[in-house]
Amino acid sequence: MLSHLPILQVIVPLLAAPACLLLDRARAAWLFACMASLVSVVISGLLVFQVHQFGVLSYSLGGWDAPWGIEYRIDLLSAYVLLIVSGIGALMMLAANTAIRIEIPPERQPLFYVLYLLCLAGLLGIVATGDIFNVFVFLEISSLATYALIAQGRDRRALWAAYQYLIVGTIGATFILIGIGFLYSLTGTLNMQDLANRLPQLENSATAFTAFAFLMVGVCLKLALFPLHLWLPNAYAYAPSIVTAFLAATATKVAVYLLIRFHFSVFGVGFAASVLPLHSIFLALGLAGVFVASLVAIQQPNVKRLFAYSSVAQIGYMIIGIGIGSATGLQATLLHLFNHALMKGALFLALAAVVFRFGSADIRHFAGLGQRMPWTMAVIVIGGLSLIGVPGTVGFISKWYLVLAAFERDWWPLIIAVLLGSLLAVIYIWRLVEVAYFWKGEDEVCREAPLSLLIPTAILALANIYFGIDTRLPVYLSDSAAQMLFGVGP
Amino acid sequence: MLPELYNYWVVIVLMMIGFYIVIVQGNLIKKLIGLNIFQTSVFIFYISVGKVADGSAPILAEGVNVYSNPLPHVLILTAIVVGIATMALALALVIRIKNAYGTVEEEELQERDLQC
């Protein structure tokens, strides 16, 4: 059994999805889905442990050896991301039953769990697989499930947002497909490890550069890098709140993982350096994303949109980490993968609680929320402090490493820019806090969020603080992964 | 160069047509058509790359020594299925949008959103 863990990681949610279809009642479907996602977490944990003990795990699907067959390849980076995705997936699932009660009509609720599990399976598959076409397939699985999930939102604009995301996402996936096609025509293999071995000899081939370009653009569309981020605010704002929470904490992280995988493992760091100042482009776009998105976030009246733009800014930070081009920079990005999942997971779950009580996340509903929903607001404050990067929270740790990486290169303007970004975050968080704690609320009576929503939210919020102080696990994992990707460590 | 690489030219032309339609067209259905053309161009690309000179169809048969590469065919079958699923989902979304907004034209959609 243990040797089959890599494939089980994907199969468990994938098979659980149609099984949910058979269970017609919402509550039964929910319980089953919870079990499936918890099993996924356990598997991820075991995989991390195994990789730590034995090194890279390689699993051949159907007994066909790589590079002819499809290989599932779990190294430290994959295991790390798998843990993040499955962990968030399970936590969100625990809260899902309550969160969708007002947003999705009862007869469609079992279908919601089917879609959720399919999305989870797709995301896990992207990370677990070592075959490049398999990546495309799972990417599309998760994307299709995502489009359908977003369209479940109550507001009719959710349909339009889902449609837009579908168009953009399909273009992105098709670009990736083109890239894969070029690579295949050049090397004859679809296995990522094999590609990595063959590509250095083809370094000056125009086809390889074209493939690289298509792949990069396709992935950047998926990861909402500025200026390809325009689908994200609408999609996050109008989707059901639990969907936003799940996606914000996982989907873009997996896309960043894919970027790192292509950039470091398959093509090698210096690949495009002779043709394109790729790292400078990443730095520029990342910084632009941070500033533009933060500035727009400050003016949003809908809090979900506010945090959606904030997510674009945080993704900008991750790209800056890659753009710095050192192991420390990459470690900062990897740490931020983990930390952002915790931060945005907590924030969007808290927003789900607000939506549950008020029906929308407009900032007017936040007036006086500090007295009426104190625990939910406490979570938002903690998440907000983490976004700003106050020491004692997890956000500080990733900012620290980012600044450390910039400092190692003596890039002072970058350090100042990163810290200015933090100050912008202070502005939009503070707006929220002020309305919540110091404005009089409207007369509608409202109680604190139900426990089933509050507990997963609190867990994530406490994780923000815990991992901000006890940083051993994420720092160790990200450090080893970064070293390995740069070809230094084991 | 030109005559031998005609397949790439077809691919590029189709890809650009499809892309152009997606971006420029305001009608949601037409956008999907453009998307479809765009995806199809990629399928053609793969399959045409898989052709081996003097190779026949990749089905085992007596007396045939050179086969075209079957792998791209397999990949494209998968991609076609993905494309169909995407199209089905997209069309379902368009129907829902039509029911909710009463139109499938992009500009009218945005107008009606602004009115609300």
Add this chain to the structure above:
Amino acid sequence: MTALLALQLTLIVPLCGALLIALCGRWPNLREAVTLSTAGLLFYLVIQVFGAVERGGDEAAALYVELWQILPGLHIALHSEPLSILFALVASGLWIVTSVYSIGYMRANQEKRQTQFYVCFAVAIFGAMGVAFAANLLTLFLFYEILTLSTYPLVAHKGDDKARAGARTYLGILLATSIGLFLPAMMWTYFVAGTLDFRPGGILDGNIGGIGATILLLMFMFGIGKAALIPVHRWLPAAMVAPTPVSALLHAVAVVKAGVFTIAKVVIYIFGLDFLVDVPHEVIAVYIAGFTIVVASILALRQTNIKRMLAYSTVSQLSYIVLAVLVLTPLSEIGAIVHIVAHAVAKITLFFAAGAIYIASKKTEINQLDGIGFRMPITMGAFAIAALSMIGVPPTGGFVSKWYMIAGAFQIDSYFVLIVLTLSTGLNAAYFLPIIFRAYFRKESVAPPKPHGEAPLPMVGAICITALLTLAVFFLNGPLVAFEMAVLGVPR
């Protein structure tokens, strides 16, 4: 009870106290008792640590405990040395007095949300203790922020629009300076020095060049917004919307003292006095501090509201401390440290008096104070003593600190410092003496809503204690100065 254990308990006790206070919210008398006993216990613990520091030797050197490592090179650690124990003594001792005063004030004024008030107070003291005993810059920064966040609800306590606006300014300036300047300065220090520990002689010597050191120093000075240098001083007058007990302790003692304490620690233990002497343009910092002293005094002169005048006076007095620290001679350092204590007790007396006047007569403006000395002789007497301390007249504590500051200025022949000190003494007299004159030598011109005498007993009692402390600093200045010599390692 070992001193080391006492050191760690000084953080735990106020935090547990806050929890207990929250739980006892429904029984006011019990709640007040918890506050007072927590404050008393804390003071006892600080005395224990003080004993170990005073005895010196191995026991004092061993007062270091590392609580947790966040990242390699970044720890949360506590230690105690003479400067920190002094701040801790001031903060914990005055917490007791302020709690007594608060009980009188809050009950007389029938304030709402008293439990929230006492809980936030306790958490703020927790922050102050953490700042005092921080062994490195990261720990200090963490507790500095805890202090900011926990005092925000206290500033906004009244809950009306003015309170919210004031609290917004308060939080805005303090957070912006700490995250925008203090945090980068801290990171910069770490990257050049490899550590953030407070060490005698500083950690920057040899690690950073001249211009860089000047910029870093300025970043720290403005980043430590709680020290209220112009132009980051605006939060202090804005925070006067808070109830007087809040203004008294936090803005006359804990919050602003944490600010100047931090600057002192940074100058002495991060930069190192000898290193800073060689840094070019360090004198810019001196000019900024001097500028603040004079300008704030002029602004104080123009105020008509008692508390706002006291706020600007605080801005000015804080810069005395910063100025003296930056003069970098042993004598002026001593002056700075003595002034931390002297200003604390004098300012708190002044604020207590202002609060007492408000409670008794509902008066808030200076021009309403004619003849109030006859109705409230004890309060105004204490006010007079404290005002004399601000001006620097014997036999008050303010005289001692001014003496040392002037002596320190003479050591380096700094005419700028001497002029600033003289000018500001005159300005201080200009805005304090008229009040005393009005109170005692004019007939009452503005009748109070109803006839009144002194404020309630707890408030008057607290005022007397702090006024006596002001005098005590003068008479006991010997041991105090000797103790602080140890900070600088200067033989007597």
